[in-house]
Amino acid sequence: MSRILQRDIYRLDDPGLPTDQVTPPDPDPLAAARYSCIHWVDHLAKSKPDEQPQYEDLRDGGIIDRFLRQHYLHWLEALSILGGVSEGILVMSKLNGLFQPAVEHNWSACLSTLEGHGDSIRSVAFSPDRSRLASGSNDRTVKVWDAATGACLSTLKGHGSDVWAVAFSPDGSRLVSGSTDGTVKVWDAAPAACLSTLKGHGNQVNSVAFSPDGSRLASGSRDGTVKVWDAAAAAYLSTLEGHGDSVRSVAFSPDGSRLASGSHDDTIKVWDAATGACLSTLEGHGSDVWAVAFSPDGSRLASGSRDSAVKVWDAATGACLSTLEGHRSDVWSVAFSPDGSRLASGSGDGTVKVWDAVVAACLSMLECHGDSVTWVGFSPDGSRLASGSGDGTVKVWDATTGACLSTLKGHRYHVWAVAFSPDGSRLASGCWDGTVKVWDAAAGAYLLTLEAHVSSVRVEQMHLQTLKLREAVLGREHPDTLTSIDNLAETLRNQGKYEKAEQMHRQALELSEAVLGREHPSTLTSMSNLARVLDSQGKYDEAEQMHRQVLKLKEVVLGGEHPDTLDSLNKLALVLGSQGKYEKAEGMHRQTLELREAILGKEHSDTLESMDNLADVLDSQGKYEEAEQMHRQILELKEAVLGGEHPDILDSLNNLALALGNQGKYEEAEQMHRQKLQLSEAVLGKEHPDTFTSMNNLASLLCDQGKSEEAEQVFR
CATH class of the missing domain: 1.25.40.10 (Tetratricopeptide repeat domain)
Known part of the structure; x- marks a missing residue:
């Protein structure tokens, strides 16, 4: 471009001539530079090595500096002639992002590691004034931390099982938590007292959300319902029924008038938050809906699903505005930018994608994580994007250029939850290892470490204690009791205590069939768990029969092409291979592969798994x-x-x-x-x-x- 661009490149001698009246000369001097003028910064951004905090060409006196000093106005003139001024504005914003320093090359960005939980952390949230941080854990507690010093201010005890969701009220005075014990608790966030326990769900609570004004509270549960509560009076307001399976995610619209819920029944429902009436059911996903999010103006709704797709919906009419395809595995998290122009999605394929939320185009794909991306979110000003992953890292990205600004390392296992502070200066992450870390992407200073861990034997004792309490209080046939039996059985299986685990899974299956019915999702899960522990003991004939029963039921309930049905077909093929029934196993693996390729695509992680399995059984023959x-x-x-x-x-x-x-x-x-x-x-x-x-x-x-x-x- 430096050799081509010059002042008045078309020799017009009229700087005010409208571009639609400009006729290119023959030959056109911009013909060879047309693509470069618009896309040169994109290529520069992608060629910038992550390991170099100072990119040579960007320094004073480098080729970029010389180009801008000599040809900046000439370049703008060329963009104007080419009709690319709007692209030029975006390009300059991207170029500015390349000058930002990469934090991890100069210091550790970890401000503090908050280690006081005794088990995995499922959720974290900052208070609105960013002075406190709350974390919910599988150790059945909620902890409130001083976000500046890392000191544990209080431990909120009272839940009888894992805490999966926490959220502060908009004024920061209250804290809400949702648990697998089926309850929602509202706490006074300052004196650390339990204000109320909201009971009514028949199974674990997966998600909680305050309304924007803090007056109401919504909870989504594995029992397939959404409940709305009066947050101040701790009174039950309504139960929103209509989903056919577990509700995974809930979100209020920005004005608080509507509530959205995403479910394992493959649908999203939009509800009138005041009356509880179902306004619309959004159908189109081919599998479980993991995440839902409203746009900042409330006009659109985004959803992420196990079918690898992101969908954007008209929140008023329920019409599907666009389907964003490109991920190759489950989409675990979706988030709108503060201005609503962009949408981010995190997937099990290890990537983050940033989309133009209006025209439904993929703006950038961020590829650096080595495992599933479990959470994505924009900073309050929209300039940065954070992602948490199963590879144990948190990454901070320039939301415009897609450049990785920093990789925050220190967690030993999966990062399940991440949250920006309201001013965007800090970032908190919760991990499977039971720790919370607070990071500063700009200054970076490590403050403290508090140790506490629980052994697998202790986890077994905790599950056993929970089971006894639930049997005594709720009865042996309560859904929560059945969950505790399955949890204890899985813990036993993980310790290699297969005979005891088999006995517990048989009890859970027998009770689930009697109480919930043979075709209920919980019953199918119990059957799959029993088949797995039979596999572990080498009881392949019995495991095969159990897998066949699960497959037959899923074909009836979900259909032969549902991803869950294909998962059961895959498991049956594996157990056939374990018995040396290679021809039958090969046939089933080919069937699974053919269906997964057709439904999920050739590059989907499930399809690659089927190819691996088929290759293994071919080797065996x-x-x-x-x-x-x-x-x-x-x-x-x-x-x-x-x-x-x-x-x-x-x-x-x-x-x-x-x-x-x-x-x-x-x-x-x-x-x-x-x-x-x-x-x-x-x-x-x-x-x-x-x-x-x-x-x-x-x-x-x-x-x-x-x-x-x-x-x-x-x-x-």
């Missing part, structure tokens, strides 16, 4: 050539979808190497094993157990070829 071709397809798709350095690539490289070795293609197999080892060392580190496995596999192959000296070199 000695069909090595076909297995090799399948492994190559999987590797090619994963490299395209996840990138060449994603940890999942390691498994695919290993599987392909083994398939080649099984056919005696030792040279190519050796090349694959070396590639996997090199990648494992770079991605996971030389001391990671998977790296040692890669070394062993390579050494074993070398020994098979009689290259014992080279095999020894692998471990040196």
